[in-house]
Amino acid sequence: MRISETMPSQLELIDGFIFSLLTRISQSSFEQKVIFNIKLALHEALINAVKHGNRMEKDLSVRVHITKEDGLLTMQVTDQGKGFDFKNIPDPITPENLEKLNGRGIFLIQNAMDRVEFADQGRTIKMIKFL
C-alpha cells in the first residue's frame, strides 16, 4: 500500500486529513493500541509541520507519504519551512519542563513509534512502526 497526499498549512484541516489517511491505512486486524499510536504520531507530526515548520503560511504545504509493506508501516511527513535542530530537542519530562505547555510532540511520536528519523535539516520526519 502506498499513499502520497499533500495538505495546506492550516491547523483546522489536520483532523479531517488524519481521518482520511487512517481510513486507508487501518485494517480491522490492527489492535486498538496500534491505531491509537499511529494516529498520535500523525497528529503530532502534522501539527509540528503546519505550526512550527511552515509557521501556518497558507502558501506552504505539508507532504505525507505512507507505505505499508512486509509488516512495516512507514509514514513520512515533510514541511517547507526552515528546518530545526533535531539533535537538541529539550526533554519534556525533566522537572523544569514538566509544566511547559509546548514541546511534547516529538517525545510522543518517539514513544508511539518503533523508529523515528529526521532528514533534510529537520523538514522531514520518518516514523516507522513494526506491524
Add this chain to the structure above:
Amino acid sequence: MKILVNRVDEVTVVILDGELNVDDSIVMREAFLKILKEGAKEVMVDFEKVTFIGSAGLATLIEMMQLLRKAGGRLGCCNINNSIRGLFEITKIHKLITIYENRALALKSF
C-alpha cells in the same frame, strides 16, 4: 466533542465525549475557561468517553491545572482508558494531575 458540565456539591464535573484532537482541544479550553470564570475551583474531568488525546489536549489540561492551582483549587481526572493513561504516565502528567479510577472514587476524594 460534546462537553457536559455537572455540579456535585463543590465539585464541577466535566464529562467529555469525543476525541481531544486539534479542534476539540480548543473547544475544551474554551469550556474550561468559562467554568473558571464562573468561579469553579474543584474540577473533575471524566474521560470515560474520550478515545484520543494529543499534545494539544495534554497542554490544555496542564494549563487548566495551573489556573486552578493559582485560584486555590485543583484539577483531577477519572475513567481514563489504558492508551490515554499510558500517555499521562510517559509524559509524567500523572504527577501534576491526580488520576482516579472512577467518578465515585474521585468525588469521594475531592
